[in-house]
Amino acid sequence: MSVQERKERERAHRERLILATARELAEQQGWDAVTTRRLAERIEYSQPVLYSHFRGKREIIGAVALEGAAEMAAAVRTAASAADGPRARVTALARAYLDYAARNPAVYDAMFQLDGGLAFAKADTPEPLKDAFAALLESLGEVAGDGVHPALFTEVFWAALHGLATLTRVGRLPPEDTEARVELLVDRLAVL
């Protein structure tokens, strides 16, 4: 069965190559530039090969989005765990979130702006997405305040971060004041 195993390894390797290439291309030139033809050319295979790994372009975007969700969850947890006290934790979380979005705009787009064919707020929500929300909940739940459901508070805080990230990204909010906005958000929303 060694032959089969080798083939599976190669196949998995190529799948990672596809995703890495798609992501790289998207970060460099935007998702519009990620066409199946260009992507195929970059990985030095023909177009149909892509379809033996993914159902279509949507699924490629979705796969990149899941990667991003896992990375972001890790980034948020790392930042939060390195901070002392609830206030520092929440601030670090917010900064880490916005920082990730700013540094990986294409991945963030894949997660929230584009249609990656992913389900949400349902039973069949992919694990990385649920875990990313859980990562936020871990630090935000403790500052929800009395009588406020931690999940509801997390949703609102998350929505605020998402709004800041997207509006900043499209140039509607000047990037200079990001730090001031984060402080205002944490000061007001969190019950410390």
Add this chain to the structure above:
Amino acid sequence: MSVQERKERERAHRERLILATARELAEQQGWDAVTTRRLAERIEYSQPVLYSHFRGKREIIGAVALEGAAEMAAAVRTAASAADGPRARVTALARAYLDYAARNPAVYDAMFQLDGGLAFAKADTPEPLKDAFAALLESLGEVAGDGVHPALFTEVFWAALHGLATLTRVGRLPPEDTEARVELLVDRLAVL
């Protein structure tokens, strides 16, 4: 010169027809369904006519976005002016904002999700966009709190609303708890 005037009237009328049709089609079947061919067919003209009014599809989306910004500014002002006291005003504003986004998802997409080729946070920002922000500022400025710049506060509050609107729209936040989220947001962010 009456002939020329009549032609200009007809031309303006046709331009409104294009925008109304694009918007209707987008609300019915999403922006993906708004192709130049379908749009041309619906207005009963050939494709190139569209290009005598707009540079391309982007500009059509942009024009719909500007319409939407004006409408939303009006909706927000109406809601705010009908409320007594700062707290009721801010709550009404938030509800009006989210309500407009929920009732006109395609227009909201044109404003914030799609590339309508519009400039922001710059000198050449179109008037309706600046005015929509001004409409928010009018009611939100008075609850910014001491030592907080009204514009900065408005940006943060707006971002939170935008986040709630978009995350709800794509199914990431369950719509049932919208009211609870609005109350939490107003309670915490606004200084009453």
Add this chain to the structure above:
DNA sequence: CTCGGTTGTCTAGCGGTGCTAGGATCACGT
């Protein structure tokens, strides 16, 4: 070692997209 069959890949093409060049047609002013 040969050979049948499976597995994998590519070429070619379909219907659709946004956009445009060039010709026909119509309505106007003289």
Add this chain to the structure above:
DNA sequence: ACGTGATCCTAGCACCGCTAGACAACCGAG
């Protein structure tokens, strides 16, 4: 009545996501 200029349409370009069908390369059995 007629030349002229504006207006509109037909036809086509290059590109898109996606797929059918031909072809080659490899595997295991005899």
